[in-house]
Amino acid sequence: MTGRDKAVVLLSGGLDSATTLAIAKSQGFEVYALTFRYGQRHEGEIEAARRIAAHERVAGHVIAEFNLRIFGGSAITGEQAVPKSRSLDEIGRGIPVTYVPARNTIFLSFALAWAEVLESNHIFIAVNALDYSGYPDCRPEYIRAFQAMANLATKAGVEGRQRLTIHMPLVELSKAEIIRRGIELGVNYGLTRTCYDPSPADEACGECDACLLRLKGFAANGLIDPIVYRVRSVPAGAGP
């Protein structure tokens, strides 16, 4: 035992969650990373999470498995095509087809279970209110409602012990600010995987919403994203 407070960090293998993990570490938490194999079409995301967890020397890494395809209903788990080459203005308007019903609620529920077993009062999630892609379960008011529910759901809540906090360190940051913070903390973005497109596993499409936002974020910092793209839609020198 190190005596440090424990935190469960949701780690998808993407840029945002890798940065969130580094922030939790920088705040002194002993980090337990939680990743999901939930029927998403690309295993590459899970491999990225493994690489990041190993690189960051987390205290524990669990990959929880279940299949959201049993319910259908999304491009990430179903058979719809991932949309390509939307303009940056289009991203963030409405709810995209890549939305997975109740995904963050399910993810946070598993995090809550682990936190209770670990006797941890801290969960970190990489939601973002600015660059987010229109998902209802990425909004801060949703996270706060989950936190209120969670504090009624557990032994600690009943017994009046210390309360659970769901940390959202990226919530007010732009993608460019997230990347700047991660670079300061030594995040190796070459290990991360952001692209929604499952094929091929070792390169990003450069055309889906997630790739476009990521490329824009690196460009805004005057940086070259270290991962391999099939298409680099945003020139490296672009943007604020």
Place this chain on the structure above:
Amino acid sequence: MTGRDKAVVLLSGGLDSATTLAIAKSQGFEVYALTFRYGQRHEGEIEAARRIAAHERVAGHVIAEFNLRIFGGSAITGEQAVPKSRSLDEIGRGIPVTYVPARNTIFLSFALAWAEVLESNHIFIAVNALDYSGYPDCRPEYIRAFQAMANLATKAGVEGRQRLTIHMPLVELSKAEIIRRGIELGVNYGLTRTCYDPSPADEACGECDACLLRLKGFAANGLIDPIVYRVRSVPAGAGP
């Protein structure tokens, strides 16, 4: 399409959830039953859920699978012994070792995902505030907090469409009243499985908290529980 409203009903295979399913049907809902294989030690519960779903001719039955043993921490999924022969007065005091961290939160999260795919605004759960066994996530204030969170989590919530309701038809009923209601609705309690003890699959122990409460409920109605017990701790003629 029948034109009836759809409802997702959490169906564990026990007496309470079988009654809840019958109540949802009696209220005119088209029922979609949701059962979990989550690392519990007895498969008998899942077989009971299958029998009940078939008997009640539900519109759909999904068995979602994941393993809560990855986190440890409970008699239902871990290696601790199930407590035996507590007095009825002891049941309901404190949180028992059979508590599974965040279980209802995880179950309701999956129900929320399915409800969203079905475009259903109704989830039924068999929580009970009177005869409950001390689980924090069986309290009505917890369920109401989950409902508030769920209405921020989904597309329907964002778009201001009709709101989700989590129904708790058993919440104010004693075990005896639950059984009386179920008998009125034609529930076949011979198909249900309540016992926490995994062995043997085809008989109930008669000594765990769940068996004691169930036996008491039948006795209070002057009824003989139709399932097989190894030990019948409460005489059939015992009063309410």
